[in-house]
Amino acid sequence: MRQVSSWGRLDAPAHRVIRLTDPERLPEQLRSGPFPGLAYGMGRSYGDVCLNPDNTLWETAGLDHFVAFDDRSGLLVCEAGVLLRDIQRLTLPRGWMLPVTPGTQLVTVGGAIANDVHGKNHHLQGTFGEHVRRLTLVRTDGTTLECGPDQQADWFAATVGGLGLTGVIVRAELQLRRVAGPWLETEALPFENLEAFFSLADHSVAGWEHTVSWIDCMASGHTRGVFMRGRPSAAEGRRRPRTRMLRMPFVPPVSLVNALSLRPFNQLYYLLNTRRRGRTLTHYEPFFYPLDNLLDWNRMYGPRGFYQYQSVVPQDAGLDSTKAMLAEISRAGEGSFLAVLKTFGERAPIGMLSFPQAGATLALDFPNRGERTLALLARLDAIVLEARGRLYAAKDARMPRTLFEAGYPRLPEFLHYRDPGISSGLSRRLLGH
Numbered sequence: 001m002r003q004v005s006s007w008g009r010l011d012a013p014a015h016r017v018i019r020l021t022d023p024e025r026l027p028e029q030l031r032s033g034p035f036p037g038l039a040y041g042m043g044r045s046y047g048d049v050c051l052n053p054d055n056t057l058w059e060t061a062g063l064d065h066f067v068a069f070d071d072r073s074g075l076l077v078c079e080a081g082v083l084l085r086d087i088q089r090l091t092l093p094r095g096w097m098l099p100v101t102p103g104t105q106l107v108t109v110g111g112a113i114a115n116d117v118h119g120k121n122h123h124l125q126g127t128f129g130e131h132v133r134r135l136t137l138v139r140t141d142g143t144t145l146e147c148g149p150d151q152q153a154d155w156f157a158a159t160v161g162g163l164g165l166t167g168v169i170v171r172a173e174l175q176l177r178r179v180a181g182p183w184l185e186t187e188a189l190p191f192e193n194l195e196a197f198f199s200l201a202d203h204s205v206a207g208w209e210h211t212v213s214w215i216d217c218m219a220s221g222h223t224r225g226v227f228m229r230g231r232p233s234a235a236e237g238r239r240r241p242r243t244r245m246l247r248m249p250f251v252p253p254v255s256l257v258n259a260l261s262l263r264p265f266n267q268l269y270y271l272l273n274t275r276r277r278g279r280t281l282t283h284y285e286p287f288f289y290p291l292d293n294l295l296d297w298n299r300m301y302g303p304r305g306f307y308q309y310q311s312v313v314p315q316d317a318g319l320d321s322t323k324a325m326l327a328e329i330s331r332a333g334e335g336s337f338l339a340v341l342k343t344f345g346e347r348a349p350i351g352m353l354s355f356p357q358a359g360a361t362l363a364l365d366f367p368n369r370g371e372r373t374l375a376l377l378a379r380l381d382a383i384v385l386e387a388r389g390r391l392y393a394a395k396d397a398r399m400p401r402t403l404f405e406a407g408y409p410r411l412p413e414f415l416h417y418r419d420p421g422i423s424s425g426l427s428r429r430l431l432g433h
Ligand SMILES: Cc1cc2nc3c(=O)[nH]c(=O)nc-3n(C[C@H](O)[C@H](O)[C@H](O)COP(=O)(O)OP(=O)(O)OC[C@H]3O[C@@H](n4cnc5c(N)ncnc54)[C@H](O)[C@@H]3O)c2cc1C
Pocket: 007, 038, 039, 040, 041, 042, 043, 044, 045, 046, 049, 050, 060, 080, 081, 101, 102, 103, 104, 106, 107, 108, 109, 110, 111, 112, 114, 115, 116, 117, 118, 119, 163, 164, 165, 167, 168, 169, 170, 291, 394, 424
């Protein structure tokens, strides 16, 4: 047994960890349990979607082989434990990149499919699952299933965004996109209120592929932030500065993220970006994955860890609900170190439980202060529920079942595809088993 935690580090329950390495042996390996089990990628999910306390975790890091790449069509076949970072570093010199990646590239293909992750370009490219052409799923009864958008499409829709509960993804075929190089034309635009944010978002949809905003939750009396946008560029930037990997070397006894540290940090961040306004060429790695060079940054929150809270509410409720949530946070005297606001486009969701829907999505981090934090999150839940929104399971460790059921109307249909030998902390909490 080994203690394993997810990115939020709220706890570190014991697991029986079994490393998967050989796709050929997988059906037999899964069939022999012990049950219930759950696939585990890089543990970059924040809550309990990737944990299976006191039970088995099938670690996929060893399923890390590239199988085929056609550099005329951009079709890549790889095993599910391959990291998105390694795909991009391999294919970029040949003119191809992943069309959709989350805010860290240190995640596996299997994890990206199971949470149907999104990036900063949802309005143009949708979610990760939209670019999966085929996947191989092994069930715990030893059966193997091939599915895709045009083959066993119901299994595909259950597995993309299926939170690892339909089987273990062994291999996937991904359609990459052509790019001129690693550079983006980017622009940072400070804004002074939420109306300005939504106006910038509307105006950027047509000409900018990537949009995202950082919000200063600690500014007194009003909401300000920095709207960042980017689009692929064929221009040659300066040679990419050599990035030094830093590591948060230890877990401090208390959270370093608190009201005292947040206010000056936010102030400084805002001022730096105000000064940097204007267009520039930026390498894709610092633009898309700003925290990937600070290893173990999640330790900053101290031994009790932190909650991440990501909601999406429909477009018509975007402004009012975002205002209401930020007011609630401010009333509670809390702030978030990473407060990210962006908009999702109108795209049909690919998975039965895919998170994105057209509207505004707000992601916040809160140090775990026990009941006080949980009470604030419950008040945010009420705002999301009233706006007919939903929370992102990849970030969740505590949402009530009612909110999950209300936010995901295809849940009853999804349940038919569950693998009875698989369960997670999240599934036991929200689905009863
Ligand atoms: C700094 C940071 C930024 C992030 N930004 C974003 C963002 O912008 N957008 C976004 O959508 N997400 C974002 N995330 C969340 C992250 O992208 C997802 O949680 C992702 O799914 C993690 O992948 P993983 O490989 O670590 O999988 P894990 O966290 O280990 O597992 C995630 C889920 O996938 C399942 N799974 C893993 N491998 C397999 C497999 N082979 N077969 C079946 N199921 C499997 C697990 O059972 C679990 O349910 C961010 C996370 C961090 C830490």
